Amino acid sequence: MMDDPRNADVIFTLSDGKTINSHSFVLQFRCPKLYDLYNKKKPKGRSRKPVTVDMKENMNPDSFRVLIQFIYADNIDFPSFSHIAVLNIVFAAHQLELERLARLGEEHLRATLSI
Numbered sequence: 001m002m003d004d005p006r007n008a009d010v011i012f013t014l015s016d017g018k019t020i021n022s023h024s025f026v027l028q029f030r031c032p033k034l035y036d037l038y039n040k041k042k043p044k045g046r047s048r049k050p051v052t053v054d055m056k057e058n059m060n061p062d063s064f065r066v067l068i069q070f071i072y073a074d075n076i077d078f079p080s081f082s083h084i085a086v087l088n089i090v091f092a093a094h095q096l097e098l099e100r101l102a103r104l105g106e107e108h109l110r111a112t113l114s115i
Contacts, residue, residue: 016063
């Protein structure tokens with residue numbers, strides 16, 4: 001769904017110049033923090049035009065893409081990421097109050113890192 005711009009009513013712009021299409025109804029239930037950002041930008045009335053939300057300063061683009069994928073699929077393959085990438089994902093998950101994702105990332109780091 002996130003790769004298909006049809007019916008997307010939220011467009012996130014990232015610091016790498018790329019955009020991610022999303023759907024407010026998914027955000028409403030899966031990530032209230034992002035839904036609130038959308039709601040603040042949404043014009044009053046019944047506009048069908050997608051709302052653009054700037055994430056350039058708030059979020060690492062790669063981490064944000066992973067978060068959006070998790071929001072849609074409720075699945076993540078942490079072993080496919082470097083430890084630094086997992087740390088960035090955990091940090092971003094805490095920022096957006098995605099506590100389950102943050103906990104999964106922290107558990108993965110505890111299981112794979114050693115002193």
